[in-house]
Amino acid sequence: MAGVKRSLAAMMNLSEGPVSVEGRLRPYAFINSSSDASEVTSRTPTPPFTPSRGKIPNFSSDASLALVGLRGSGKSTLAIMAASALKKRVINVEVAFQSVTGSSSSSFKQINGNAECHRKQAEVLQDIIEQNPTGCIIVCPWMERKIQSLLRQFSATNPVIHVIRDIDAIQSHLKLNDRTKAHNLMKMSNIFYRSCTNLEFFNVSEIRETTLDGNGMNDRGFATNTPPYLALKQAERHFLKFLSLIYPAGTIPFFESAFPLASIAPEDRQFTYCLSVHIQDILSGSQDWETSIVGVDAVQIFVNNLTTAGDLLDGVDGLANKITEAIGIVRRSTMLPILLHIKLPEVPNSRVVRSYLDLLSHTLSLAPEMLTVDLRLDQSDLSSIISAKSRSKIVGNYFVSTDIQSWESSTWTSWYQKACQLGCDMVRLVRQATTMEDNFVISRFKSKISSLKTHKLPLIAYNSGHLGRHSACFNQILTLVAPSPVIQADERCAPYPYITAKEATNALYASFVYDAMKLYVFGANVGYSMSPAMHNAALSSCGIPHHYEPYSAESLKAVENLIYDPNFGGASIGLPFKVEVTTLTKYLSPHARAIGAANTLIPIRQLKSDGTIPTGSALLAGVNRAGPVLALYGENTDWIGIRACIRRGLSPANAVRLATWGFIIGAGGMARAAVYAMLQVGIKNIAIYNRTTENAEKLVSHFQQLLRETEQTSLPNDQEIKFHIFTSLDQPWPSEYRYPSVIISCIPTHPIGNTPSPEFRMPDAWLGHQTGGVIIELGYKTLNTPLLKQARDGASRGWVAMDGLDLLPEQGCAQFELFTGRRAPRRVMRREILENYRDEHGKSHLEELQHRLQSIVEQDS
Numbered sequence: 001m002a003g004v005k006r007s008l009a010a011m012m013n014l015s016e017g018p019v020s021v022e023g024r025l026r027p028y029a030f031i032n033s034s035s036d037a038s039e040v041t042s043r044t045p046t047p048p049f050t051p052s053r054g055k056i057p058n059f060s061s062d063a064s065l066a067l068v069g070l071r072g073s074g075k076s077t078l079a080i081m082a083a084s085a086l087k088k089r090v091i092n093v094e095v096a097f098q099s100v101t102g103s104s105s106s107s108f109k110q111i112n113g114n115a116e117c118h119r120k121q122a123e124v125l126q127d128i129i130e131q132n133p134t135g136c137i138i139v140c141p142w143m144e145r146k147i148q149s150l151l152r153q154f155s156a157t158n159p160v161i162h163v164i165r166d167i168d169a170i171q172s173h174l175k176l177n178d179r180t181k182a183h184n185l186m187k188m189s190n191i192f193y194r195s196c197t198n199l200e201f202f203n204v205s206e207i208r209e210t211t212l213d214g215n216g217m218n219d220r221g222f223a224t225n226t227p228p229y230l231a232l233k234q235a236e237r238h239f240l241k242f243l244s245l246i247y248p249a250g251t252i253p254f255f256e257s258a259f260p261l262a263s264i265a266p267e268d269r270q271f272t273y274c275l276s277v278h279i280q281d282i283l284s285g286s287q288d289w290e291t292s293i294v295g296v297d298a299v300q301i302f303v304n305n306l307t308t309a310g311d312l313l314d315g316v317d318g319l320a321n322k323i324t325e326a327i328g329i330v331r332r333s334t335m336l337p338i339l340l341h342i343k344l345p346e347v348p349n350s351r352v353v354r355s356y357l358d359l360l361s362h363t364l365s366l367a368p369e370m371l372t373v374d375l376r377l378d379q380s381d382l383s384s385i386i387s388a389k390s391r392s393k394i395v396g397n398y399f400v401s402t403d404i405q406s407w408e409s410s411t412w413t414s415w416y417q418k419a420c421q422l423g424c425d426m427v428r429l430v431r432q433a434t435t436m437e438d439n440f441v442i443s444r445f446k447s448k449i450s451s452l453k454t455h456k457l458p459l460i461a462y463n464s465g466h467l468g469r470h471s472a473c474f475n476q477i478l479t480l481v482a483p484s485p486v487i488q489a490d491e492r493c494a495p496y497p498y499i500t501a502k503e504a505t506n507a508l509y510a511s512f513v514y515d516a517m518k519l520y521v522f523g524a525n526v527g528y529s530m531s532p533a534m535h536n537a538a539l540s541s542c543g544i545p546h547h548y549e550p551y552s553a554e555s556l557k558a559v560e561n562l563i564y565d566p567n568f569g570g571a572s573i574g575l576p577f578k579v580e581v582t583t584l585t586k587y588l589s590p591h592a593r594a595i596g597a598a599n600t601l602i603p604i605r606q607l608k609s610d611g612t613i614p615t616g617s618a619l620l621a622g623v624n625r626a627g628p629v630l631a632l633y634g635e636n637t638d639w640i641g642i643r644a645c646i647r648r649g650l651s652p653a654n655a656v657r658l659a660t661w662g663f664i665i666g667a668g669g670m671a672r673a674a675v676y677a678m679l680q681v682g683i684k685n686i687a688i689y690n691r692t693t694e695n696a697e698k699l700v701s702h703f704q705q706l707l708r709e710t711e712q713t714s715l716p717n718d719q720e721i722k723f724h725i726f727t728s729l730d731q732p733w734p735s736e737y738r739y740p741s742v743i744i745s746c747i748p749t750h751p752i753g754n755t756p757s758p759e760f761r762m763p764d765a766w767l768g769h770q771t772g773g774v775i776i777e778l779g780y781k782t783l784n785t786p787l788l789k790q791a792r793d794g795a796s797r798g799w800v801a802m803d804g805l806d807l808l809p810e811q812g813c814a815q816f817e818l819f820t821g822r823r824a825p826r827r828v829m830r831r832e833i834l835e836n837y838r839d840e841h842g843k844s845h846l847e848e849l850q851h852r853l854q855s856i857v858e859q860d861s
């Protein structure tokens with residue numbers, strides 16, 4: 001690569017310059033733990049801190065974005081993924097350069113010299129930026145000082161994202177044999193790009209994931225064996241998640257998760273937990289995500305590499321790189337919100353404080369969902385950090401382990417008020433417990449805070465240490481928890497959590513805050529159902545003592561005594577009651593109403609003052625508590641499961657576009673859920689085939705009617721949706737339609753009574769979609785249906801097969817969240833289904849399912 005040999009100075013305008021942390025140090029006014037926060041904050045003799053990356057503006061949804069970074073960092077692939085999701089056009093500056101000059105940058109340089117080439121490049125970029133402030137994704141690999149200042153200008157209004165990748169990937173892409181050279185190149189490019197970008201994205205490399213150890217884990221502790229389409233899928237999901245955090249909510253249509261808890265922040269729920277993981281354990285891969293993530297609501301990345309002595313363990317840039325990578329790794333493996341916590345030493349010197357502030361500013365560019373700021377710092381510095389943030393929530397944090405004030409001291413209220421005044425989004429106050437009594441005094445402090453007139457911020461407050469476990473268990477939101485039971489505290493991570501999420505949950509039930517509930521699956525014949533095994537495994541992994549049982553009944557009448565039992569916690573509804581159950585419910589969710597069926601029943605024990613049923617977080621606040629059942633709420637999670645399967649199975653190449661066609665086989669209740677799910681991923685053209693055409697017509701007119709209703713809010717009010725009914729499989733696929741890329745079979749896969757299984761096959765000619773797609777068979781009694789065989793045979797043409805074993809856990813995860821108000825342990829549920837599967841003859845298929853067991857991911861679809 002041409003740029004490799006040049007010096008850094010030659011590549012950058014040092015006067016405009018990269019941000020150098022050194023040389024910008026200044027004396028620092030610091031507040032000690034016993035001071036009154038509001039008093040001391042006014043003593044600030046030094047000029048306020050200016051965030052090194054500047055303020056992240058609020059971008060408009062249509063704002064063009066620029067992707068910059070070294071060659072080999074994956075910008076172009078990310079651009080394509082983002083282009084279809086954001087409906088933006090990709091402009092590669094190098095391609096634009098060629099069309100303007102007729103030659104590539106490197107040939108142009110050879111003929112016209114460096115200076116002329118750079119002048120021309122700047123001209124091309126300037127033109128692109130000026131002409132395309134909206135609607136585009138600009139990919140720019142150039143590193144020149146004029147380019148730097150153009151990007152910097154652009155970043156005042158638009159997202160300019162520095163894409164980083166691990167050194168191995170860069171080294172292999174650029175074919176650099178010399179490791180030191182690769183290191184230096186990355187170092188230079190980081191300095192260069194960080195001075196002209198407002199955001200940073202770590203593109204987790206798939207390369208390392210191929211180096212399996214004996215456990216099928218890669219060197220970061222993730223399950224591997226990932227099929228290639230899924231690996232790309234994870235990359236796509238990761239990047240779109242990042243984009244969804246920087247653009248206004250709703251910018252990426254159909255991206256947001258449909259799972260019930262996804263739209264309710266952990267601080268708006270009850271008893272939520274934040275797993276604390278040391279950054280080194282994330283980077284080294286020693287973290288076992290599969291088990292440690294169960295029952296938690298957020299992940300805290302704990303960074304304590306700032307030393308009191310004034311030296312940083314890795315230097316600011318080194319630590320910034322680590323934080324970038326750690327956030328990338330966590331976000332790639334879980335959809336849980338990330339809280340980044342950099343621990344400031346108890347008595348830091350001014351140099352450390354300065355580095356801390358620079359790291360906070362850097363971290364904001366990574367768009368963590370939450371970031372702590374140390375409330376001991378002076379008001380003006382904290383204000384400049386807080387005002388630089390975009391959508392990250394700021395947690396005002398105060399913890400010291402020496403010179404500890406009692407919870408009764410007014411100091412604690414001052415810290416709280418300081419956080420309120422600063423514009424934090426939450427406050428976290430933790431103190432080391434010295435006596436058991438500390439656990440009770442804290443409730444007086446919490447009452448005091450709730451009675452404050454200014455009280456408005458969610459409060460995380462408890463005692464740390466072994467003696468403080470009691471108050472940690474009863475803290476309401478985002479209590480820090482350890483990955484596994486603590487035998488010895490991790491000295492690196494003070495305040496180290498001494499409890500796990502499971503232990504804290506156990507405590508809630510043991511102390512009668514919550515009650516053990518009874519859950520069921522109701523149906524005509526649910527003796528075969530795998531839901532009990534799946535839900536009971538999930539409950540026990542989270543420490544929830546509820547019990548889930550199958551209950552076969554001839555009619556819904558027979559279950560009435562169960563659903564009005566004071567300990568009834570909810571039920572899954574199987575065939576044939578999914579429609580009839582809607583007559584028992586006082587309220588149906590908009591989805592269940594649109595589909596006309598429910599598969600989930602939730603008891604309501606508290607009504608709103610107007611007699612209606614609470615929704616959102618208030619609905620969840622009523623779960624896990626026994627008492628008279630006043631009403632029933634019906635939801636349909638089948639469509640959530642189908643939607644999740646579509647999203648998981650569709651490779652980035654098959655991302656839903658305007659011309660995408662879906663094809664549904666069947667016209668019963670599940671087919672309705674399938675149409676609804678297709679509409680909810682943005683598919684606008686849906687073809688249906690059913691043996692009895694009349695039922696297909698009824699299905700279509702149900703949805704056409706629904707789409708015309710202006711008062712329904714759960715579907716796009718869109719007249720553009722096209723339906724087509726096939727009356728025979730011998731018809732040709734209409735030439736004016738694209739071939740379908742999402743195919744869902746909603747008919748039984750096994751014989752029922754005297755009716756043989758339909759043995760459905762797609763006409764081969766209809767599987768003509770160029771890049772394949774996803775074929776989902778909703779049944780699971782037989783895994784080797786002719787349709788699934790067709791899908792597997794088409795794997796080399798891009799077809800992905802999914803079946804009922806993929807669907808069942810997805811719809812079950814959504815139910816689990818409604819039953820318990822807790823995040824479903826997705827991997828546990830997915831694993832349990834595969835391990836427990838028995839076909840219609842009662843035979844296990846463990847060996848055949850091995851590869852699926854090995855590629856289970858935690859990630860939401």
Ligand SMILES: O=C1C[C@@](O)(C(=O)O)C[C@@H](O)[C@@H]1O
Nearest residue numbers: 529530531572573574575599
């Ligand atoms: O269709 C099904 C299957 C099921 O009824 C079962 O028997 O496991 C459970 C329901 O939640 C789901 O909608």
